[in-house]
Amino acid sequence: MKKLALHWKILIGMTLGIIWALLSSSLGWSAFTINWIDPFGTIFINLLKLIAVPLVLFSIIGGVANIGDPASLGRMGGKTLLIYLLTTVMAISLGLLLVNVIKPGKLIDEDSRIDNRINYEIWAASEGHEVKDGINYLQDPNLKDRVQEISKLSNAQLSEASVSDKIENVKNQEQVSPLQPLVDIVPENFVAALSNNGLMLQIIFFALFFGVCLLFIDNEKSQPVLNIVDGINEVFLKMVDLVMQAAPFFVFALLAGVVSKMAGNDIGKVIEIFKGLSWYSLTVLIGLLLMIFVVYPGILKLFVKKIPYLGFFKAMGPAQTLAFSTSSSAATLPVTMECVEQNLGVDKKVSSFVLPIGATVNMDGTSLYQAVAVIFLAQLHMIDLTFGQQLTIVITTTLASIGSAAVPSAGLVMLIVVLNSVGLNPAWIAIIFPVDRILDMFRTVVNVTGDSVVCSIIADGENMLHFEDIKDPSKTFDLDS
Template sequence: MALHWRIMIAMALGVIWAIASNYLGWNDFTKAWIGPFGTIFINSLKFIAIPLILFGIIGGVASLENIGSLGKMGGKTLFTYLVTTVISVSLGLVLVNLFNPGKTDDEAMARQNRLEYEMWATENKVEVKDNKNLMASATPEEISRIKSVMVSDTASADYKDVVAKKSAAEKKMGGPLQPLVDMVPTNLFKAFSEGEMLQVIFFAIFFGVVLAFLPNEKVGVVINFVNGMNEAFVKMVDIIMIASPYFIFCLMAGVLAKMANTPDEMFEIFYSLGKYALVVLLGLILLIFGFYPLLLRLFGAKVGYREFFNAMSPAQFLAFSTASSAATLPVTIECVEDTLKVPQRVTRFVLPIGATVNMDGTSLYQSVAVIYLAQVFGVDLDFQQQLGIVATATLASIGSAAVPSAGLIMLMIVLESVGLNSFWVVLIYPIDPLLDRFRTVANVTSDATVSTIIAKTDKG
């Protein structure tokens, strides 16, 4: 049986096990004895990702006969990633404005949410985004009641952990050239240990260029060592993927067991925020099954529709299981190289950059989420303000780490940038783990699409 079918069956069995363990009261057993194997699986892929990127890029760059082609490839890669990101954000804005998932027919609820927004804006000295002023007609009893239920930082422990990560992300944000500063490591071993992907990529490209300039009789041993190490880590991925269906079963069962302790909670997670989730999913489906195949056709890539998705299905299912572009990267590289036949010199350069800076699914999700939350609280954002969301979400997606729920952290920053309450993300927090998996699939599919296009257009 093909690997992607085995992975799909394992995911389905994991969901069935989680639902059954909820009903039978086995949740603690699932979390203690099954879930950890899923964590082991993700950790195994993550520790392979950094050395695979390091040796792959060094070997690929060092083998280039024309170093000038590297700059052209890099420019085309970044430009293509930027275009797909802007289109993703724009698609999200079109869909959320078309379906209005955050608007409600319950006038009392709409009034309460709007008053909550105006009270938050007044307390935090933030300009109200439109000309409405319900505070003028609010009674003291109404204001007192709304204050008692306002969304604030008194949320769950998990949510506070996200807030702490957001604060850490904000500290790293500096001036307009801060991304360039962050790209150059101050300590190479620290960059490796903390998984600073851009810094690893910078070092690998620099080291590979130096090897390419030196005569082969002096650095031939080093290049052979790099290529040998690269083959060894690729083989490690092959071995891990043989057992991946069993690990993915454990991963899905463990994740769902942590999300809900009772059957009612589990079904509430999938039922609540339904309209919002459907708009996000519709956008991601249009990206994955519409936009990316169309892009391949426009650039003349000779990859059939079915051929492309058959090739990428193991990486896509793994992306859904792990919710991490970084953890999926070794398998993405293998799928694109072995099945789509994209040259190694392209995949080892384009895909690691994509896993770091190209987050189409995250960008679409952020644009939908911001407008959805604005609609819930009765805030009407005009066209110019929504264009600002396009710019901010694009930049935020570039800075978003390739790890689970990183998009939620960046969403808080996007909300603040347009003058909205960042703590509103607590409303969509329960469904975020599920949507995170779907948007990771879009991210991985986008990376594969761009690498195929770069290979088609590259003359090096």
């Protein structure tokens, strides 16, 4: 086991966790798993988040200040944001293409779709929305009895607490100034921003501001500060090393808890959940896997010739497997930085600047899923969205992905914004709740893979990529070697 690469150990831990959860479910031990094993998974994510925030802060400060040239910083920042924006638009477009070709929402039972359509029209009438395609099932005399029965059910569905809370939060956000997102980037209290993982953009703003200011003061005065920043950064990287030594066990606990909570003492629940949403889940998975194994490697090969296909995945294996198990780009960030620097040969000046920004603004997996989810939900309710409305989805999803927190299931909240943008019922997110946690794991792998690809492209463009100096990417980040 000592010679086994870290990502293989993590994969073994994940597999054993799922097997344990299914076994404990069949034997009626789910309560034991949730109470005595799952907490270790929570501890793991908490440890990674504990490291992630200060690591982002000191990495960006050190990365910006060590660039040494404000012009280089501006050029690198511009290229970083542009490439992140382009990959996001590509991910959304791929999602829309797949969902329009496969049409997962139209593969559901016809009677169920008619009921869903009646539900939609009842909601639209109550909220003052115009029915999208002009067809009115509520006026059909043949459906009068079904309309009366369904109208009672729809009221009960809309009262679901977990959904209504999220809708209320989005409504509150809609009442503020259009420039409020810009205002929110600038913290009024830096300590408060540090204590809240959801305010990562504020931390990045402060770190960029601090690092840029270091560039404009005398080297004699800035160097002692830089020495402290670099020293603290090394301490947090060592924390990552120590935590990752126990990653396979922690991942076992994490996956055992996730599956046990879904299954309870009935394995059939997991199977039924995926059967009901199978075509939707399959469409999202196809899109996410294409991004991971086709789109990103293609982009990388186009701009960076020196990194081979398999070499890239060997290098990023630990970060990708950890992203899958934690469902959090922010929690995975410390390991992503280690993999990119040690396994791909990216200079620390680039990785410490590009990756923290990517973990916050680059949500390609989330964007693709949101595009598929919106069209799927429309198809499920017999609504045909026009090209213009789908274009609105592209624009809204791109903007929403920038503000999406790098934590599990944050994409669901942003999905409400996208549904609102095309006049669809935000309460429909309850329909895809059951499979969201599993799909969230794959979405996070996409986000982390995209971050590392963009980081490699930027590093190569700045002549700060030294992959040829790495002897064996699969073993460099093996903590036991």
